[in-house]
Amino acid sequence: MATIDKVLAAIDADLDASLARLFELVRIPSVSTDPAHDADCRRAAQWVVDQLAGLGFEASARDTGGQPMVVAHGGAARGPGVPHVLFYGHYDVQPADPLDLWETPPFEPRLVETATGRQIVGRGASDDKGQFMTFVEACRAWISATGNLPIAVTVLIEGEEESGSRSLGPFLEAHKDELRADLALVCDTGMWNRETPAITTMLRGLLLEEVIVTAASRDLHSGMFGGPARNPIRVLARIIADLHDETGRIQVPDFYDGVSELDEDVRRQWQELGFDAGGFLADVGLSIPAGEAGRSVLEQIWSRPTCDVNGIIGGYTGEGTKTVIPSRASAKISFRLVGDQDPLRIRESFRGFVRDRIPADCSVEFIGHGASPALTVDMSRPEFARCAEALAAEFGRPAVMMGCGGSIPIVGDFKRTLGMESVLIGFGLDDDRVHSPNEKYELSSYHHGTRAWARVIGALAGSV
Ligand SMILES: [Zn+2]
Structure with a gap:
């Protein structure tokens, strides 16, 4: 029996136990954005450490200014032509709200029969617990079937991906030597469809801005001041309406430079x-x-590229009515960026666009959140071909080279800070309801994803 067949057989035989492990992880509500869940995030990090340590990795949860970072080292360097890989994923999840739209509780995972196959339902089932566990389980199978990994593997699982990854940049910078590898593997992406694997080669960047417009020095009674008093919600609404023309084109000056x-x-x-x-x-x-x-x-x-308003806040939003002219109104705005668009130049241009539309007796403040450029992955390296072949072998059809509308800033960080290219392989589907109620991961994604990673590991080792 060929080595890879033994590894794949180990995955098939262990599927139920593997699922039980994933369920254990999904049960931990590791919502990184909410301080009430800090202890859960620590618990999830420790759970991942325990899993990897149990496989013989040298694993630990490292403290950061935010949620802990899991780092683990396994396998051994195999000499020239066999890359050392850095695998990246995240154990944190999005908040489960709105809770009433979940058919069953978000942190009580279950397996659901559907017309197209079985689904694992729960917050994080796909993004990113199910996804990164496919790699961990592939490592487990290699170790159980052969006694070791055929390549050196460093695993980095962060806990702030869903809340801005604030600690990640400084952490990479401080641990460059420890984390640098020949190639990064990133699993936060999807398949083309249920049957067709994909490697993602284009990623949109992201720019996040918050705009706060202040008019009067305090909230006012609309009976006494309605008419003469400027309403900041109206000011803000006009600015937001100006962001696009009738054809959907974004009106911020120089926005399309680099597209x-x-x-x-x-x-x-x-x-x-x-x-x-x-x-x-x-x-x-x-x-x-x-x-x-x-x-x-x-x-x-x-x-x-796009521009979206993600939220508007202002005035009275409670039960009933209140005849108020608010003093302030704010909006959260995000831009998806492509090609060579420069997020910092767009931030300045956007702020100028807003300032030009602020009446003289109002003021505006900005809070800049994340800013990351778009990325196009270099496909010329031989490892890409090996990964693509491994995927094709598992799914019986070639992998699609596709774009991704979302942002995965880590890919840019790996390139800039560690000088590493990334290969983006994931097994999510568009209908996984990621970030939404009733998030799911196909059992077939989990099973074939684990098998595909096992093949990728073998292919990178040159042993398959
Ligand atoms: Zn996510």
Whole structure:
């Protein structure tokens, strides 16, 4: 029996126990953004440490200014041509709200039968606990079937991915020598569809801004001041309305600097994927693409920049009514960036755009949150081909090279701080309801994902 077949057989035989381990992890409500869950985040970090230590990794949870960082080292250097990999994932999850839309409690994972197969349902089942556990379980299978990993593996599992990864940059900087490897493997991405694996090669960047408009020095009675008093909600609403024109084009000056047109070959490849734009929108109860006119939905999510208002806060929002003209109104705004768009220049341009629209008797403040540029992954390295072949072997069809509408800032950090390229392989599906109620991960994603990682590890070792 070939080595890889023994490893794959170990995965198949251990599937129930492997699922039980994932369920244990999903039961820990490691919501990183909420201080009430700090102890849960520490518990999740320790759980991951215990798993990896149990596999013979030298594993520990390191304190940071925020949630702890799990670092583990396993396997051994195998000499030239066999890369040492750094695997990255995150154990923290998004808040489960709104709770009343969950069919069962978010932190009580369960296996659900559906027409298309079984699903693991729970917060973090896909993002990112299920995803990163596929790699951990692949390591387990290699170790149980052969006694060791065929490559050197460093595992980095952070706990602040869903809340801005504040500690990550400084941590990478402070542990450069410990964390540097030949190649990073990042698992926070998806498949093209249930049957077709993918490697993500384009990632949009992200810029986050908060705008606070202040008008009067205090909240006012609309009977006494309504009319002459400026309402900051109206000021803000006008600014927000100005951000796009009727064709969906963003009006912030110089916003499109660094955005290039899609390569014709890539455009053709994407067209051939037969993407069902109608179905994509229908899944979320919509039917009319609202992005830039004249752009396909795939282009709109993979290769075009966006501006979105994520929240507006102002005035009285409690029960009943209150005749108030508020003193302040604020909005949280995010931009998805592509190509060579410079997030810091766009931040300045956006702030200028807002300031130009603030009346003289009002003031505006800005709070800058994250800012990360878009990334295009270098596909020319031989490891990419080995990963792609491993995926094709598991799924019986070639991997699609695709874009990703989301942001995975870690890929940029790995490149800048550690000088490492990343290969982005994940087994999530678009309908996983990531960040939404009733999040799920397909059992087939979990099982084939684990098997695919086992093959990738073997392929990188050159042993398959
Ligand atoms: Zn997430």
